[in-house]
Amino acid sequence: MDQKFKQSAIENSDSIVQMWMEEINSIKDGNYTASISDELFESTNREFVNVIFTSIKSQGSTKVVEDFSEKIINLGWPLSYITDGLQVFRRVTIDYILGQSVKIDSSYISDVIKSVDAWVEPIIRQLVNEYSGSWEHIVSLQRVALQELSAPLIPVMDRITVMPLIGTIDTERAKLIMENLLEGVIKHNSEVVLIDITGVPVVDTMVAHHIIQAAEAVRLIGSTCILVGIRPEIAQTIVNLGIDLGKFPTKSSLKKGFTKALEITGREVIEHEKTEENVEKLIDSLKGE
Amino acid sequence: MNPQSCVNIQKEWDIVGARQLGRDIARKIGFGTVDQARIATAISELARNIYLYAETGQICFEVIDNMDHKGISMVAIDNGPGIDDVSKVMEDGYSTSGGLGAGLPGVKRLMDDFDLQSEAGKGTRIKAVKWVR
Numbered sequence: 001m002d003q004k005f006k007q008s009a010i011e012n013s014d015s016i017v018q019m020w021m022e023e024i025n026s027i028k029d030g031n032y033t034a035s036i037s038d039e040l041f042e043s044t045n046r047e048f049v050n051v052i053f054t055s056i057k058s059q060g061s062t063k064v065v066e067d068f069s070e071k072i073i074n075l076g077w078p079l080s081y082i083t084d085g086l087q088v089f090r091r092v093t094i095d096y097i098l099g100q101s102v103k104i105d106s107s108y109i110s111d112v113i114k115s116v117d118a119w120v121e122p123i124i125r126q127l128v129n130e131y132s133g134s135w136e137h138i139v140s141l142q143r144v145a146l147q148e149l150s151a152p153l154i155p156v157m158d159r160i161t162v163m164p165l166i167g168t169i170d171t172e173r174a175k176l177i178m179e180n181l182l183e184g185v186i187k188h189n190s191e192v193v194l195i196d197i198t199g200v201p202v203v204d205t206m207v208a209h210h211i212i213q214a215a216e217a218v219r220l221i222g223s224t225c226i227l228v229g230i231r232p233e234i235a236q237t238i239v240n241l242g243i244d245l246g247k248f249p250t251k252s253s254l255k256k257g258f259t260k261a262l263e264i265t266g267r268e269v270i271e272h273e274k275t276e277e278n279v280e281k282l283i284d285s286l287k288g289e
Numbered sequence: 290m291n292p293q294s295c296v297n298i299q300k301e302w303d304i305v306g307a308r309q310l311g312r313d314i315a316r317k318i319g320f321g322t323v324d325q326a327r328i329a330t331a332i333s334e335l336a337r338n339i340y341l342y343a344e345t346g347q348i349c350f351e352v353i354d355n356m357d358h359k360g361i362s363m364v365a366i367d368n369g370p371g372i373d374d375v376s377k378v379m380e381d382g383y384s385t386s387g388g389l390g391a392g393l394p395g396v397k398r399l400m401d402d403f404d405l406q407s408e409a410g411k412g413t414r415i416k417a418v419k420w421v422r
Contacts, residue, residue, distance in 0.1 A: 236323050
């Protein structure tokens with residue numbers, strides 16, 4: 001039976017394609033693909049229906065489907081284009097085969113539906129898998145990218161290091177912060193580490209706890225930790241929460257923290273009254289960077 | 290009554306989702322930046338408690354708009370192990386997970402109204418409200 005239906009569908013592919021194209025064009029209007037040019041839509045549809053027929057003919061040739069899904073993903077078309085297209089194909093083909101048949105009873109109809117489903121289902125499955133695979137790939141890439149900017153440590157001067165934190169701190173990141181901090185303090189031989197939380201949106205008890213632990217660990221290896229970039233609203237919530245940050249120095253800005261760090265390491269910034277020309281040149285060249 | 294919007298807490302990143310939704314609502318009602326930070330921090334504490342102790346739960350936000358004052362209400366519900374001694378968790382510095390123990394008493398201080406109901410073995414329901422001044 002199945003072979004007979006397949007034969008009939010392939011022989012009459014022209015009329016099925018015709019019906020399919022009409023249907024698919026009717027759902028284009030007011031839908032996701034409304035902004036796509038007619039030409040592109042038309043040519044992609046032709047390709048789509050060819051892919052469906054090639055796949056039905058060759059039974060399990062996945063290469064064409066793979067190439068096609070890659071193309072649709074690159075075009076950025078929604079997954080619903082593919083699922084809609086295949087639903088329409090199923091409906092149209094069943095209609096067509098039933099329309100061609102003389103004797104129709106319920107078991108015949110169920111046979112037709114079963115056969116057509118068996119052609120379409122593997123294509124749907126493969127296309128959806130390709131699609132979700134590409135999303136998973138993007139998500140994992142972004143996770144890696146996020147991890148890379150997680151907890152950088154910047155040695156700004158001999159014995160002074162800065163760790164700027166930006167974004168939400170979760171448990172995984174808190175661990176990284178601690179590791180990088182301790183490793184960096186030893187490696188750069190820093191006496192003072194400035195942790196800048198200007199870019200941290202919310203400081204709750206968990207974040208505070210991790211910062212306190214990190215500062216304590218830094219103290220144990222003989223350095224000083226200064227917490228900088230505490231915005232006024234963050235200061236108020238910390239007080240409301242009742243968190244004690246009194247064990248290490250804190251400053252409102254990185255600038256003030258840096259001055260404090262210089263003081264701890266026995267240095268200070270001296271401004272020359274006479275601005276020499278070569279100094280100005282040097283500053284200008286720095287600004288250009 | 291305004292419709293509720295809820296966030297399910299299942300993963301650690303759902304805490305961020307809940308916080309952002311709550312902060313957006315607070316901003317729309319007209320809270321200042323300090324109160325927005327207070328509300329976001331309170332949400333963070335409640336959501337983290339769900340994630341840490343009950344594993345899954347829900348936080349629902351509601352805008353309260355009475356004749357004389359406006360505010361935001363948040364309800365954190367879970368079916369976790371519940372709290373054995375409610376008066377103890379409201380003490381500063383008490384924690385069963387090695388944390389700072391400032392979460393729940395902190396939320397009470399960050400918000401204006403605070404109500405905690407818990408039954409051991411059944412779950413916890415915390416309601417907190419902040420009014421626009």
